[in-house]
Amino acid sequence: MGTTRDEQAEQRRTALMDAALAVFAAKGVDGASIKNIAAEAGVTPGLVYHYFESKTHLVTTVLRERGFGPRLRELLAEAADKPATEVLSLVVGGFQQVLADNAQLVELFFGASRSNDEIHAAMGDFVRDGRAMLADYLRSRAEAGELRPHDAEVAATALFATVAMGVRTATPIDAGELVRIVLLGTLVREGDFHD
Template identity: 50%
Template sequence: MSRTRSEQAAWRRERLLDAALRVFADKGVDGATVKDVAQAAEVTPGLLYRYFDSKEAMVETLLSERGFLPRLRELRAEQENDPRPAVVVLAETLAAFDRLLADNAELMAVFFSSAQARVPLAALVGEGQQLIGDFLLERVEAGELRPHDTATAARSLFAAVAVNRRLGTPIDVAALVGLLFPEEG
């Protein structure tokens, strides 16, 4: 079955991202070059540049499209009318985030390597934290959680899960949530 040009381009773009993921996970973002990614994808660097402006653009695309944000957005949409207590929903969300990180070790390696390479990740991390913060704020406004700095709480939860996953240290997300919201749990 023949593909249209746009289907072929989309397929090739995904293959380039697959190669970039392998190379960046193996060599780190600083240690990898566009030429390395092109070789891994069995294309010329010129073809790679037709899809991505730079190595950093490949990293940002990998993390935004294949990272935690798409799944975190789905979880937030699922929670919108969830009648269960906030601490239960939050613990489930953080556990899902932790599983996502565990199941995508190569992406985790790229993420942390990107931070060291000074690839701008603030928007990606910020959106993840904002999604969790919005959930907390909604539950505060509904009177279910005590008033608190939801942005700081979201950053703390987000960082605790990510850092513990990076260190390979299991984290009890229910206990983590219980530390921040003891009277609600």
């Protein structure tokens, strides 16, 4: 009934990623040292290299396994047959919740190393992936006639970036209000609009 060797190893790996996430959040990726992370996890620096071949690998793994990608996928899957107005509220609210639960992730992204090209590139991919998922959903609603034709990448970026920036600057965004703006706009008389 005791944990097996493999289970213990898996726990260690998990613990190291937890520790990494915490330290990245507190000090940023560049500011976090392997020593910091090891200490946070209560192990020796050398052990980190037993589980992750380099700091770069550690960062990209944390990003892949702990990023909001998996969570966002769930949210969109679950919300497949509801009206867009509800779905977007769920997505934005859920997204904000994920970020709130893992303030570290936002810091991870915004504080992402520019001093390490590999990490920087991974960071970009990661954001683009998330945005593409949301944009795909928006496009499908436009095709379904529920949303007017629009640049879904722009709308997705707006939803995503606004929430993230709100967290980053410690100015929480009201998710409902954000969805309202993106769905209904802010203009009183539509006729006033001209490019």
